[in-house]
Amino acid sequence: MGRLVNSLRVRLIGVMLVIITALVPPLYLGVSAIVREGYADRFVNSLRVYSRLVADELETLDEGDFDRRAVALLDSVVLSGQVVFAEISDDSRKLHSSIATPLIQGPLRDDFHFGDQGDQVYFITHTVKRGDHVLVLRLGFDEVPTAEQIAAAERRVLLAMGVFVLASMAVAVWLSWMIARPMVRLQHAAQRVAGGDTQAQLHISSSIREVQELNFHLEHMRRELVGTSERLSREIREREVSEEKRLDLERRLQHRERIATIGTLAGGVAHEFNNIMTPILLYSQLALEEVPADSAVARDLTRVIAAAHRARSLVTRILTFSREVETQQPNVFPLRAPVEEALALLRDIVPANIEIVFTAPQQPLLVRGDASVVHQVVINLCTNAYKAMGRNGGKLGVKLAAVDDPPDGQVAPGCYHLLEVSDTGHGMDKSVLAHIFEPFFTTREVGEGTGLGLAVVHGIVSSMGGAITVRSRPGHGTTFSVYLPATRAQPQTAAAGIGA
Amino acid sequence: MANILVVDDEVDIGEVIRRVLERAGYAVTVTHNASAALGAVARQPPDVVITDVIMPKVHGVELIRILRERFPGIRVIAISGGGSFGPLAYKPDAIKTHAYLAAAREAGAQEILTKPFDLTDLLAAVRRLLPN
Numbered sequence: 001m002g003r004l005v006n007s008l009r010v011r012l013i014g015v016m017l018v019i020i021t022a023l024v025p026p027l028y029l030g031v032s033a034i035v036r037e038g039y040a041d042r043f044v045n046s047l048r049v050y051s052r053l054v055a056d057e058l059e060t061l062d063e064g065d066f067d068r069r070a071v072a073l074l075d076s077v078v079l080s081g082q083v084v085f086a087e088i089s090d091d092s093r094k095l096h097s098s099i100a101t102p103l104i105q106g107p108l109r110d111d112f113h114f115g116d117q118g119d120q121v122y123f124i125t126h127t128v129k130r131g132d133h134v135l136v137l138r139l140g141f142d143e144v145p146t147a148e149q150i151a152a153a154e155r156r157v158l159l160a161m162g163v164f165v166l167a168s169m170a171v172a173v174w175l176s177w178m179i180a181r182p183m184v185r186l187q188h189a190a191q192r193v194a195g196g197d198t199q200a201q202l203h204i205s206s207s208i209r210e211v212q213e214l215n216f217h218l219e220h221m222r223r224e225l226v227g228t229s230e231r232l233s234r235e236i237r238e239r240e241v242s243e244e245k246r247l248d249l250e251r252r253l254q255h256r257e258r259i260a261t262i263g264t265l266a267g268g269v270a271h272e273f274n275n276i277m278t279p280i281l282l283y284s285q286l287a288l289e290e291v292p293a294d295s296a297v298a299r300d301l302t303r304v305i306a307a308a309h310r311a312r313s314l315v316t317r318i319l320t321f322s323r324e325v326e327t328q329q330p331n332v333f334p335l336r337a338p339v340e341e342a343l344a345l346l347r348d349i350v351p352a353n354i355e356i357v358f359t360a361p362q363q364p365l366l367v368r369g370d371a372s373v374v375h376q377v378v379i380n381l382c383t384n385a386y387k388a389m390g391r392n393g394g395k396l397g398v399k400l401a402a403v404d405d406p407p408d409g410q411v412a413p414g415c416y417h418l419l420e421v422s423d424t425g426h427g428m429d430k431s432v433l434a435h436i437f438e439p440f441f442t443t444r445e446v447g448e449g450t451g452l453g454l455a456v457v458h459g460i461v462s463s464m465g466g467a468i469t470v471r472s473r474p475g476h477g478t479t480f481s482v483y484l485p486a487t488r489a490q491p492q493t494a495a496a497g498i499g500a
Numbered sequence: 501m502a503n504i505l506v507v508d509d510e511v512d513i514g515e516v517i518r519r520v521l522e523r524a525g526y527a528v529t530v531t532h533n534a535s536a537a538l539g540a541v542a543r544q545p546p547d548v549v550i551t552d553v554i555m556p557k558v559h560g561v562e563l564i565r566i567l568r569e570r571f572p573g574i575r576v577i578a579i580s581g582g583g584s585f586g587p588l589a590y591k592p593d594a595i596k597t598h599a600y601l602a603a604a605r606e607a608g609a610q611e612i613l614t615k616p617f618d619l620t621d622l623l624a625a626v627r628r629l630l631p632n
Contacts, residue, residue, distance in 0.1 A: 278617070282584075286516070
């Protein structure tokens with residue numbers, strides 16, 4: 001209830017109602033008084049004129065047979081319709097109209113006020129001089145028609161008042177609505193803004209200046225708010241992004257540290273291991289020469305030697321990954337050379353249902369390093385690629401390109417040559433992707449993979465000052481991107497290829 | 501018959517190299533450190549010295565330098581396993597053998613063999629240095 005009363009509309013209507021109810025009764029009373037007096041005056045004035053005429057007529061009546069003529073005059077007066085009582089009297093007698101008297105009931109009193117006495121008759125008295133004696137003419141006029149006219153007029157006034165009140169009410173409602181509507185719309189708009197729809201503009205078309213100003217200031221306030229909130233959310237977003245970057249950097253650092261630690265450990269072990277492997281290998285080979293070639297001992301020794309060779313190549317790979325093998329003197333060579341040599345080798349190994357697509361630009365992409373390790377990189381990446389496609393086959397893409405803008409955060413800014421190896425194989429999920437460059441991490445069956453291929457690639461690429469990134473989606477294949485620093489120097493020797 | 505001096509602090513390695521080379525018809529002396537090797541060279545200069553580069557006290561590279569200086573006619577084969585060694589072998593700044601092998605080549609070693617090498621590799625290296 002209080003809520004209703006406090007509403008602007010209800011208050012406006014209430015005020016209008018109070019004004020109307022205070023205004024209407026006196027207005028009505030005033031108007032009806034004027035109407036009543038107007039009618040009464042006209043009634044009285046016309047009666048005075050009429051009765052004067054009758055009195056004049058009486059004065060001029062012939063003397064002979066006066067009484068009969070007077071009664072006839074009174075009768076004609078009564079018959080005229082307005083007069084209900086007509087009487088002529090002097091000291092000795094009274095003459096009445098022969099038809100009017102019965103119309104009057106009850107005692108007749110002199111009544112010189114319209115509407116008084118409740119007898120609905122208005123009396124006028126005139127003195128008529130005839131010769132030496134004086135007659136008194138008394139006429140009683142019917143008030144009823146005039147009273148009826150007055151009542152009808154009052155009803156019309158009342159009706160007009162009613163119409164006025166209704167119209168005023170309508171105007172009050174309309175006005176209150178006109179005034180309150182922009183406010184209500186502003187309120188709704190402000191509610192929308194408060195509810196989170198900060199783009200909801202506060203635009204209310206109103207001709208009321210105060211509303212316009214209110215609207216203007218509210219809209220101004222809204223824009224300020226929107227600006228502030230956008231700035232705040234931008235800052236929060238930026239902070240989140242920088243936090244993400246920091247975490248990413250931290251992860252990469254940890255990853256690098258882990259790999260470095262494993263590499264260092266492997267390096268330490270490798271020296272001892274190689275020393276131990278040397279007599280095993282040499283004694284086995286010596287012993288093999290001592291026994292007949294087709295003997296069981298020879299066969300066993302061959303197996304020992306083969307195992308020793310595998311052990312040796314494992315250590316070599318570990319050291320490659322930890323960048324501790326002796327590489328050739330770095331020189332400048334076109335990236336295409338070792339890649340094509342590796343692809344020539346791979347074409348013999350890769351199943352026929354896998355299509356190898358090699359694309360490279362015309363100009364030579366020169367890099368500095370050991371061409372044989374790039375060869376190794378291509379072999380390792382492509383081996384993983386075709387194994388990921390398995391029996392279903394697919395497309396093995398090898399692409400070379402010059403890139404001026406390597407992906408942010410992976411390598412230092414500068415010019416790089418891209419070696420990209422992509423497959424359409426099973427892809428990897430995030431949990432696998434997180435570990436692929438770690439040594440001894442493999443998803444293949446035990447005995448199928450050493451878990452060193454990508455670790456070696458990582459080691460080689462890092463030692464060349466480059467970087468490697470991987471994109472993969474389970475079921476959609478994998479793409480490895482190797483970025484090697486571009487160099488402008490010309491190749492030093494033609495023997496930049498493999499096996500030099 | 502050509503004389504070959506083998507220097508390796510690992511007894512097993514020195515012995516197996518002796519076995520291989522003697523079987524191939526070479527006269528072989530084995531020592532286990534640089535000073536003993538220098539003593540052996542002084543007594544009887546060999547045609548070829550096969551030396552480990554990583555040994556306690558005087559390492560192989562130093563030995564090669566001394567041999568270069570005093571006995572320029574002696575040919576040298578440097579051998580070593582890959583990886584790291586020394587008291588910091590398991591630390592990131594450990595000494596890397598490939599640095600030593602590179603130094604050995606610079607000091608004058610004609611052949612480099614990385615352990616573990618095959619018997620045929622060893623004989624091939626020796627034969628390259630002793631063509632007759």
